[in-house]
Amino acid sequence: xxxxxxxxxxxxxxxxxxxxxxxxxxxxxxxxxxxxxxxxxxxxxxxxxxxxxxxxxxxxxxxxxxxxxxxxxxxxxxxxxxxxxxxxxx
Amino acid sequence: xxxxxxxxxxxxxxxxxxxxxxxxxxxxxxxxxxxxxxxxxxxxxxxxxxxxxxxxxxxxxxxxxxxxxxxxxxxxxxxxxxxxxxxxxxxxxxxxxxxxxxxxxxxxxxxxxxxxxxxxxxxxxxxxxxxxxxxxxxxxxxxxxxxxxxxxxxxxxxxxxxxxxxxxxxxxxxxxxxxxxxxxxxxxxxxxxxxxxxxxxxxxxxxxxxxxxxxxxxxxxxxxxxxxxxxxxxxxxxxxxxxxxxxxxxxxxxxxxxxxxxxxxxxxxxxxxxxxxxxxxxxxxxxxxxxxxxxxxxxxxxxxxxxxxxxxxxxxxxxxxxxxxxxxxxxxxxxxxxxxxxxxxxxxxxxxxxxxxxxxxxxxxxxxxxxxxxxxxxxxxxxxxxxxxxxxxxxxxxxxxxxxxxxxxxxxxxxxxxxxxxxxxxxxxxxxxxxxxxxxxxxxxxxxxxxxxxxxxxxxxxxxxxx
Amino acid sequence: xxxxxxxxxxxxxxxxxxxxxxxxxxxxxxxxxxxxxxxxxxxxxxxxxxxxxxxxxxxxxxxxxxxxxxxxxxxxxxxxxxxxxxxxxxxxxxxxxxxxxxxxxxxxxxxxxxxxxxxxxxxxxxxxxxxxxxxxxxxxxxxxxxxxxxxxxxxxxxxxxxxxxxxxxxxxxxxxxxxxxxxxxxxxxxxxxxxxxxxxxxxxxxxxxxxxxxxxxxxxxxxxxxxxxxxxxxxxxxxxxxxxxxxxxxxxxxxxxxxxxxxxxxxxxxxxxxxxxxxxxxxxxxxxxxxxxxxxxxxxxxxxxxxxxxxxxxxxxxxxxxxxxxxxxxxxxxxxxxxxxxxxxxxxxxxxxxxxxxxxxxxxxxxxxxxxxxxxxxxxxx
Numbered sequence: 001x002x003x004x005x006x007x008x009x010x011x012x013x014x015x016x017x018x019x020x021x022x023x024x025x026x027x028x029x030x031x032x033x034x035x036x037x038x039x040x041x042x043x044x045x046x047x048x049x050x051x052x053x054x055x056x057x058x059x060x061x062x063x064x065x066x067x068x069x070x071x072x073x074x075x076x077x078x079x080x081x082x083x084x085x086x087x088x089x090x
Numbered sequence: 091x092x093x094x095x096x097x098x099x100x101x102x103x104x105x106x107x108x109x110x111x112x113x114x115x116x117x118x119x120x121x122x123x124x125x126x127x128x129x130x131x132x133x134x135x136x137x138x139x140x141x142x143x144x145x146x147x148x149x150x151x152x153x154x155x156x157x158x159x160x161x162x163x164x165x166x167x168x169x170x171x172x173x174x175x176x177x178x179x180x181x182x183x184x185x186x187x188x189x190x191x192x193x194x195x196x197x198x199x200x201x202x203x204x205x206x207x208x209x210x211x212x213x214x215x216x217x218x219x220x221x222x223x224x225x226x227x228x229x230x231x232x233x234x235x236x237x238x239x240x241x242x243x244x245x246x247x248x249x250x251x252x253x254x255x256x257x258x259x260x261x262x263x264x265x266x267x268x269x270x271x272x273x274x275x276x277x278x279x280x281x282x283x284x285x286x287x288x289x290x291x292x293x294x295x296x297x298x299x300x301x302x303x304x305x306x307x308x309x310x311x312x313x314x315x316x317x318x319x320x321x322x323x324x325x326x327x328x329x330x331x332x333x334x335x336x337x338x339x340x341x342x343x344x345x346x347x348x349x350x351x352x353x354x355x356x357x358x359x360x361x362x363x364x365x366x367x368x369x370x371x372x373x374x375x376x377x378x379x380x381x382x383x384x385x386x387x388x389x390x391x392x393x394x395x396x397x398x399x400x401x402x403x404x405x406x407x408x409x410x411x412x413x414x415x416x417x418x419x420x421x422x423x424x425x426x427x428x429x430x431x432x433x434x435x436x437x438x439x440x441x442x443x444x445x446x447x448x449x450x451x452x453x454x455x456x457x458x459x460x461x462x463x464x465x466x467x468x469x470x471x472x473x474x475x476x477x478x479x480x481x482x483x484x485x486x487x488x489x490x491x492x493x494x495x496x497x498x499x500x501x502x503x504x505x506x507x508x509x510x511x512x513x514x515x516x517x518x519x520x521x522x523x524x525x526x527x528x529x530x531x532x533x534x535x536x537x538x539x540x541x542x543x544x545x546x547x548x549x550x551x552x553x554x555x556x557x
Numbered sequence: 558x559x560x561x562x563x564x565x566x567x568x569x570x571x572x573x574x575x576x577x578x579x580x581x582x583x584x585x586x587x588x589x590x591x592x593x594x595x596x597x598x599x600x601x602x603x604x605x606x607x608x609x610x611x612x613x614x615x616x617x618x619x620x621x622x623x624x625x626x627x628x629x630x631x632x633x634x635x636x637x638x639x640x641x642x643x644x645x646x647x648x649x650x651x652x653x654x655x656x657x658x659x660x661x662x663x664x665x666x667x668x669x670x671x672x673x674x675x676x677x678x679x680x681x682x683x684x685x686x687x688x689x690x691x692x693x694x695x696x697x698x699x700x701x702x703x704x705x706x707x708x709x710x711x712x713x714x715x716x717x718x719x720x721x722x723x724x725x726x727x728x729x730x731x732x733x734x735x736x737x738x739x740x741x742x743x744x745x746x747x748x749x750x751x752x753x754x755x756x757x758x759x760x761x762x763x764x765x766x767x768x769x770x771x772x773x774x775x776x777x778x779x780x781x782x783x784x785x786x787x788x789x790x791x792x793x794x795x796x797x798x799x800x801x802x803x804x805x806x807x808x809x810x811x812x813x814x815x816x817x818x819x820x821x822x823x824x825x826x827x828x829x830x831x832x833x834x835x836x837x838x839x840x841x842x843x844x845x846x847x848x849x850x851x852x853x854x855x856x857x858x859x860x861x862x863x864x865x866x867x868x869x870x871x872x873x874x875x876x877x878x879x880x881x882x883x884x885x886x887x888x889x890x891x892x893x894x895x896x897x898x899x900x901x902x903x904x905x906x907x908x909x910x911x912x913x914x915x916x917x918x919x920x921x922x923x924x925x926x927x928x929x930x931x932x933x934x935x936x937x938x939x
Contacts, residue, residue, distance in 0.1 A: 003138060017138070017139060017235070018136065018138040018139070019135065019136025019137070019138040019139040020136070020139065020234050020235070020236070021234055023230070023234075024230050024234030024235075024236040025236075027230060027236055027238055028236040028237075032219035032220050032321065032322040032323070032348075033219045033321040033322060034219070037478070038478070038792075038815070038816075039478045041217050041472070041478070042217075042218065042219050042320065042321040042322075043217065043219060043475075044218075044219025044220060044222075044322075045219075045222060045226065045230070046221070046222055046223060046226060046475075046513075047207065047208065047222075047223050047226045047513070048222060048223065048225070048226025048227065048228075048229045048230055048238075049130060049207070049225070049226060049229055050123065051207050051359075051509060051512045051513070052475070052509050052512065052513045053476070053507075053508035053509045054475060054509075054513075056508070063793075063794075064508075064791060064856070068226075071125075071136070084792055084793060084794050084795075084816045085794065177833070177835075177838065179833075179835040181835060183835045185835075185838070192839070194835075477815075490716075490719075490720075491598075491731070492597070492598050493597075494597055496597065496600065497597045497598045497599070497600070500598060500599045500600075500604055500712045501598070501712060501716060503815075506789075506859070507858075508791060508858065510858070510859065535861075537833050537859065537860050537861060537862075538833055538838060538859070538860045539857055539858060539859055539860065542791055542856035542857060542858050543856055543857055544853065544854050544855060544856045544857070545842040545845055545846055545852060545853050545854075545855060545857060546842075546846065546853040546854060548838050548839055548842040548857065549839060549842040549843045549846055549853075551839045
C-alpha cells in the first residue's frame with residue numbers, strides 16, 4: 001500500500017495516509033457529516049472508538065460500516081448513508 | 091492438565107493478566123477488538139503513521155513497558171486481534187466473531203477486562219456532527235495523527251477534558267474554551283490521595299501549564315447547554331450552573347467552534363459480565379452497573395473474573411495491578427485462591443494496587459455529578475440517538491409508572507438501536523433517578539448480541555471440543 | 558390493614574388481562590375491577606412475541622376470533638382513544654409450505670377461510686418468490702397469502718389498553734404477585750404481599766402460569782410452557798414485506814417499520830426461562846439462512862426470549878372452571894392476536910353470564926376431562 005493515497009467520499013477525492021481510519025481521513029479533509037439518519041438528522045463521528053455506531057457509512061457498496069473502525073484503503077468508495085439506503089448501487 | 095484462560099480485552103488489565111497467566115503456565119487466549127494491543131488508554135497507532143503523541147514522556151514510558159512485556163509473551167498466547175465477543179453465557183461459553191466466522195470457546199476461566207466507555211449528558215443539539223466525546227477526539231489525535239478540530243471547545247468534568255485540551259494545543263489546534271463543571275480543586279480535599287498519585291499529578295500539572303500558557307478562556311462551573319449548527323457544528327452555548335445545580339438564566343455564552351469535545355466521566359463496559367449472570371451493583375461515579383468482585387476479581391459466577399476499569403473506574407495503573415492479581419487467581423484452581431500462598435505471592439502487587447487506588451479517591455471527587463446537572467436535558471433533547479427518542483417521551487413513560495430500563499425501552503425504544511444502549515442507557519438511568527428520586531434497580535436485561543454479527547458468520551461456527 | 562374488595566380480580570396484565578378488564582369496565586360502568594401482575598409493564602408473553610395477527614387459520618373458531626380482533630385493531634386508536642395509534646401494519650401474512658402435506662393443509666384451510674370472507678389466496682412457489690425475493694427456493698412448494706393480516710406494536714397495544722383501563726377507573730397494579738388463592742364464602746381471597754384482596758369473581762390471565770394458581774384451589778389444567786427465542790437484525794432496506802411464517806420451520810419473520818427484521822423461533826422443549834440459550838444463535842441462524850438466503854449478510858443486533866402457553870390441542874382455554882366464579886383465559890400462543898375478541902366474550906360471560914358465543918362451548922376448560930379436544934389443521938405440521 002502506498003503511504004499516501006486517495007479514496008472518494010460522495011464522489012470527491014479524499015487524501016489519506018496508510019494506517020488512518022476512514023473517519024480520521026474524512027475529519028482531516030474537513031468532512032463532518034457522514035450520515036443522515038431516518039429522521040433527517042446529520043450524524044458524524046462521536047465516540048471515535050466504535051461503540052456508538054454513529055459514523056456508519058456505506059463503503060464499497062456495503063452499508064453500515066463504521067468509519068472510525070475501518071482503515072482507509074486506496075480507491076475505496078465511501079458514501080454518505082441516508083436513512084436505510086445502503087447506497088449499494090456503487 | 092494446563093488450565094485454559096480466555097481474556098477479553100487487551101488494555102492494561104488484559105495485557106497484565108495475560109502476562110501473569112502465561113508466566114504461571116496457563117494456556118491463554120486474548121480476544122481484542124483493536125488491531126494492536128493496548129486498549130483505549132494505551133492505544134497504539136498504526137506503525138506506518140509516524141508522528142507525535144503529545145503525551146507526557148512518563149506516560150509513554152508506562153505504556154511501552156507494559157506493551158513490551160505483553161509482546162514478549164505474545165508467541166505463547168492465542169492472540170485474536172480484531173475479534174468481537176458478542177455473547178457469553180452462565181455456562182462459561184464465550185462466543186466470538188472474527189472475520190466472516192464465529193467460534194465458541196469454553197475455558198476453565200474467563201477474565202473480562204473490557205474497560206470503560208465515555209459518558210455523555212445529552213443536551214439540545216448534541217447530535218450535530220462535530221460534537222464528540224473528548225476521549226474519542228483524543229484517539230483521533232493520538233492514534234490517527236489528525237487534529238479532530240481546528241477551533242475546539244472542550245467541556246465536562248474530571249481530568250480528561252483538560253488533558254485533551256492540552257493535547258489539542260500541543261498539536262497546533264486552538265482551544266476556544268475549556269468549560270469545567272467544577273474546579274479540580276475538589277481534589278485538594280484528599281491530600282493522602284494526591285501524595286499517592288503524585289507521579290500522575292505531575293503529568294497533570296504539565297498539561298495544566300500547556301492550557302495556562304495558551305491563555306485558553308476557562309469557564310469553571312459552566313456546561314454546554316446547546317450545540318448550534320446544521321450539518322456541522324458552528325457554535326456552542328455554555329451556561330453557568332449555580333450552587334443549587336440550576337442553570338443560571340442569562341449566563342449563556344455562545345462560543346464559535348468546529349468541535350465540541352465532552353466527557354462527563356465513564357461507563358463500565360459491563361454488559362458481558364452481566365451476561366454471565368454475575369451479581370451487579372450500580373455506582374454512577376465508577377461507571378454505573380459493575381460486577382460485584384472480591385480482591386481477586388472473582389464474580390458471583392464461578393470461573394468468571396473481572397479486572398480493571400470494567401469492574402469500576404480505577405485508572406490504568408490500578409488496572410495493570412488488577413490484571414496481575416486476577417491473572418494469578420484465574421491461573422490456579424479456585425480452592426487455591428483463598429490459600430495463604432497466593433496472597434503472599436501477590437503481596438507487593440496488592441500493596442502497589444492499594445497505593446494507586448488511593449489516588450482514585452481524588453479523581454472520583456471530580457467525577458461526581460450533581461443531580462441538577464440533568465436539567466440541561468430538555469424535553470426535546472434526543473437522548474437515544476439511534477432510535478431518535480426525546481427526553482419528553484422518556485419523561486412521559488416515567489410518569490406513567492414505567493420505571494425500569496426494560497419498561498422504558500418497551501415504551502419508547504430507548505436502547506433498541508445500533509449501539510444497544512451503550513451511549514444512552516446510563517444517562518437514562520440517571521435521568522430516571524433525577525426525575526423520580528429512585529434509580530432503576532437493574533440494567534437492561536443483558537443478552538446477546540454485545541456486537542452486531544451477520545447471520546452468515548454466526549452460522550459458520552467453530553465449536554471447541556468439550557474439555 | 559384495610560381489606561380491599563373488588564367485583565372482579567384479574568390476575569395477569571397482559572393482552573388478555575387488560576382487554577378483559579377494559580371490556581368489563583365498558584360493559585358495566587362502576588364495576589370495581591382490579592388487575593394485578595407480578596411483573597412490570599409488558600414483561601410477559603404479550604410483550605414477547607412476533608407481533609403478528611392473522612385470519613389464516615384452518616378452524617372456524619380461530620378464524621372468527623381473529624377476524625373480530627382484526628376489525629378491532631383497525632379501529633383501536635379511536636376505540637381506545639389513543640391518538641398515537643398501535644402501529645397497525647396490514648402488509649399481509651405469507652404462510653409457507655415446504656411439503657405437499659403442508660400445502661394440502663393450507664388448501665383445506667383456505668376453503669374454511671373463504672366461508673368467512675377472509676380475503677386469502679393460494680400462491681405457487683414462484684408467486685411466493687416474486688413476493689419475497691429473499692426467500693430460498695429450497696423445498697418451497699407454495700403458500701397462502703392474506704393482505705389483511707399484519708402486525709401491531711404489542712407495547713403500544715398494551716399501553717393503549719392500560720391507559721384506557723385507567724381512564725375507566727380500573728385499578729392496574731404491577732409488581733404485585735398473588736401467592737395463593739382461597740375461597741371466601743361465595744367469593745375469593747387472593748393473598749398478596751400487602752395483604753389479602755377479596756373479590757367476588759376471579760379471572761386468571763397468567764397464561765402458562767395458570768396451573769400454579771389453580772393448584773392452590775385444588776384444580777388443574779393441562780397447560781404447558783413453550784419457550785421461544787427471537788433474533789432482531791439491524792435496520793436494513795425492505796426485504797420482507799409481508800409477515801412470513803413457515804409451518805414446518807416453526808419460525809415467524811417480521812420486518813418492522815424501522816427496518817429491523819424480527820425472527821421468532823420456537824424449539825420443541827418445555828421451560829419457563831426467558832434467558833438466551835447458548836446454542837440458539839447458531840441453530841437459528843442456519844435455519845434462517847435456509848429459509849431466507851437473502852438475509853445472510855444482515856447483522857443480528859439483539860435477541861430476546863419469551864414463554865408462551867401450550868395446551869394439549871394447541872387451542873385456547875376460555876371459560877369458567879369447576880369452581881363457580883373462577884374463570885380462566887389461556888391463549889395457547891395467540892394471545893395478542895385474539896385479545897380483543899376474548900376480552901369481549903369473557904367480559905360478557907363474567908358480568909352477564911352470557912354463554913351464547915359458540916367459541917365458549919368449544920374452548921371450555923372442561924374439554925380435557927370429556928376428551929373433546931379440537932384439531933386445528935394448520936397446527937399439525939410437525
